[in-house]
Amino acid sequence: MSLGNERSDRPGGGSQASKASQAQASSRDKRPGANFQSLLRLLPYAKPFRLNFIGVMVLVIIFNATNVLQPWLVKVAIDRDLSTVNPNVRGLVFISLLYVGSVVVGVVANYFQIIILQFSGQSIIRTIRLELFRHIERQSMSFFDTNAIGRLVTNVSSDTETVSQFFTNFFLSMIRDGLSLVMIIVAMFELNGRIAGDAMILIPLLFVISLLFRKQLRRRYQTTRTRLSNIVAFLAENLAGVRIIQIFHQERRQARHFDRLNNAHREANVAEYQLSVIFNRTFELLGNAAVAAVVWIGGTAVLHHAILFGTLYAFISYIRQFFQPINSITQQWNTLQSSMVAADRIGQVLMVEPAVEDDPKPVPVHDERIEGRIEFRDVSFGYKPDRPVLRHIDFTVEPGQMIGVVGATGAGKSSIMSLLTRFYDPLEGDIRIDGIDIRKMTQVDLHRIVGLIQQDVYLFTGTIADNIRIFRKEISDEAVIEAAHMVGAHEMISRLPKGYQTPLYGKGANLSMGERQLIAFARIVALGPRILILDEATASLDSQTEELVSTGLQAVSHNRTTLVIAHRLATIRDADLILVLDKGRIVERGTHESLLALGGLYADLHAKSGIEYEPEANVHPMHKV
Numbered sequence: 001m002s003l004g005n006e007r008s009d010r011p012g013g014g015s016q017a018s019k020a021s022q023a024q025a026s027s028r029d030k031r032p033g034a035n036f037q038s039l040l041r042l043l044p045y046a047k048p049f050r051l052n053f054i055g056v057m058v059l060v061i062i063f064n065a066t067n068v069l070q071p072w073l074v075k076v077a078i079d080r081d082l083s084t085v086n087p088n089v090r091g092l093v094f095i096s097l098l099y100v101g102s103v104v105v106g107v108v109a110n111y112f113q114i115i116i117l118q119f120s121g122q123s124i125i126r127t128i129r130l131e132l133f134r135h136i137e138r139q140s141m142s143f144f145d146t147n148a149i150g151r152l153v154t155n156v157s158s159d160t161e162t163v164s165q166f167f168t169n170f171f172l173s174m175i176r177d178g179l180s181l182v183m184i185i186v187a188m189f190e191l192n193g194r195i196a197g198d199a200m201i202l203i204p205l206l207f208v209i210s211l212l213f214r215k216q217l218r219r220r221y222q223t224t225r226t227r228l229s230n231i232v233a234f235l236a237e238n239l240a241g242v243r244i245i246q247i248f249h250q251e252r253r254q255a256r257h258f259d260r261l262n263n264a265h266r267e268a269n270v271a272e273y274q275l276s277v278i279f280n281r282t283f284e285l286l287g288n289a290a291v292a293a294v295v296w297i298g299g300t301a302v303l304h305h306a307i308l309f310g311t312l313y314a315f316i317s318y319i320r321q322f323f324q325p326i327n328s329i330t331q332q333w334n335t336l337q338s339s340m341v342a343a344d345r346i347g348q349v350l351m352v353e354p355a356v357e358d359d360p361k362p363v364p365v366h367d368e369r370i371e372g373r374i375e376f377r378d379v380s381f382g383y384k385p386d387r388p389v390l391r392h393i394d395f396t397v398e399p400g401q402m403i404g405v406v407g408a409t410g411a412g413k414s415s416i417m418s419l420l421t422r423f424y425d426p427l428e429g430d431i432r433i434d435g436i437d438i439r440k441m442t443q444v445d446l447h448r449i450v451g452l453i454q455q456d457v458y459l460f461t462g463t464i465a466d467n468i469r470i471f472r473k474e475i476s477d478e479a480v481i482e483a484a485h486m487v488g489a490h491e492m493i494s495r496l497p498k499g500y501q502t503p504l505y506g507k508g509a510n511l512s513m514g515e516r517q518l519i520a521f522a523r524i525v526a527l528g529p530r531i532l533i534l535d536e537a538t539a540s541l542d543s544q545t546e547e548l549v550s551t552g553l554q555a556v557s558h559n560r561t562t563l564v565i566a567h568r569l570a571t572i573r574d575a576d577l578i579l580v581l582d583k584g585r586i587v588e589r590g591t592h593e594s595l596l597a598l599g600g601l602y603a604d605l606h607a608k609s610g611i612e613y614e615p616e617a618n619v620h621p622m623h624k625v
């Protein structure tokens with residue numbers, strides 16, 4: 001005659017996933033703002049399911065009623081039909097049928113109650129998760145600067161899961177267990193007010209014991225989770241750095257450290273179970289003691305003919321049922337706490353508006369008519385307003401030109417790129433494409449015009465062809481192959497076992513750096529933006545790949561305004577204009593030759609880069625006189 005909550009010696013009960021998320025939710029940053037309001041703010045998501053919740057309530061009432069009815073039926077059978085004075089076999093059969101009927105109704109009600117509630121809870125979470133995902137995707141880069149990716153992943157995955165506990169477990173328990181308790185109490189008072197009154201002493205006692213234990217259980221549970229996280233973090237770091245560990249012969253030391261973490265986890269886990277078992281058995285002990293007390297008090301009453309035997313039976317059954325809802329309700333305290341923390345964190349993310357937003361009245365842009373003229377007009381920028389990283393940047397790139405931006409590390413090269421793509425907005429000045437302020441275009445239009453290849457070429461899980469067309473179905477296979485041909489990637493791709501259908505794993509780890517660059521070039525040709533920004537990879541390539549990449553670059557920049565953030569000066573030797581940045585300012589500008597002739601910072605960088613620049617250096621040794 002369980003009320004649907006199976007007893008578990010694991011503290012907290014519930015699924016592993018939910019427990020993990022609850023622990024995470026509670027162990028991470030507990031903001032003072034995490035309160036019931038945070039949860040209430042998520043209530044509108046539940047509104048479309050209000051009929052479902054009402055349905056669940058009705059089903060819960062039916063289910064509880066059948067539970068309370070069953071001992072009562074047995075009581076009637078014993079006292080009315082089994083009494084030796086007036087035995088009634090037909091009545092007995094009728095009661096048995098009613099009993100079976102109530103069990104069947106209870107089971108069916110319970111089934112639908114669980115299914116409807118889970119469906120509603122998970123639907124709510126689905127909506128919240130989708131909104132979070134969309135919201136995060138809409139954010140500007142400054143948002144990602146201040147929000148660790150790991151935290152966002154947790155928001156979308158486990159925080160939402162924790163909140164779902166509120167909509168399912170918490171809601172269900174409050175209704176089901178609260179109602180169940182009330183019904184049992186009413187039934188007991190209905191049977192015998194005196195014995196029922198004595199039994200009421202148990203309620204505060206059970207609540208206090210339960211809450212005290214739960215607090216401790218929660219603490220131990222969190223310790224176990226934290227120690228498990230330590231193991232996972234250590235393992236991840238070790239796997240990532242396995243080469244270094246092997247080269248420096250640190251395997252034993254690392255294994256010892258791992259075992260310490262492992263042991264700490266074992267101890268925490270055993271301690272957690274220990275307390276959990278003590279708690280459950282204490283509860284059971286109290287339950288049995290209560291039954292014994294009822295047998296004693298009720299039995300005496302039976303002997304004195306104060307109550308009938310069936311009433312005593314029903315009392316014993318109700319006392320047994322009595323413990324489950326109290327246990328379950330106190331357990332919800334944890335659920336409520338974790339859900340509030342998780343809901344607060346979700347709310348914090350949902351409240352952030354993107355720093356870069358589209359103009360409410362954007363200028364319509366026809367990208368096919370865009371020529372690709374870029375102007376930076378006295379642009380100043382800082383990731384934090386009081387720390388400028390670009391000052392008074394002023395330059396123009398004519399359509400189809402290639403421009404190189406060079407400078408020491410941290411000079412502000414990538415920041416220029418981030419402004420042109422509107423990952424950030426300038427603090428002062430403006431940036432124009434074909435005379436249109438990019439803040440006046442929608443970001444969708446802008447990103448159709450401006451293509452970007454970042455240092456670390458990002459490849460998605462999928463085939464090479466998928467990666468070239470970035471999952472845009474309207475780009476045909478022929479167009480993909482043509483794009484690859486143009487940048488000189490076709491041969492390399494054809495050599496792969498499955499050609500264009502070769503699957504890429506783990507951000508394209510099965511390709512070399514140069515090969516990834518070529519795929520990125522082909523991607524640009526296939527998508528065809530008028531402007532290309534290339535944040536060149538810092539790692540040096542072998543000379544053969546370097547040649548492939550530079551041929552690819554020539555192809556991809558052909559007829560396209562190209563801005564190269566150059567880490568290798570050789571890449572931009574033929575650029576129409578080179579900007580030399582130093583501490584956020586343009587300190588020199590000109591062509592490769594003119595800058596070398598100037599003998600300033602560029603010439604300096606050039607000398608340090610180790611590239612020989614002698615006109616004769618390009619001449620084949622055989623032709624030297």
Ligand SMILES: Nc1ncnc2c1ncn2[C@@H]1O[C@H](COP(=O)(O)OP(=O)(O)OP(=O)(O)O)[C@@H](O)[C@H]1O
Pocket residue numbers: 145383384389407408409410411412413414415416
């Ligand atoms: N997201 C960011 N938040 C805060 N500061 C940043 C951020 N990105 C860059 N910076 C700072 O801005 C300055 C310019 O960085 P930027 O990445 O533009 O330089 P860079 O010339 O491209 O350097 P590198 O050649 O090393 O890539 C640096 O001082 C850097 O620390």
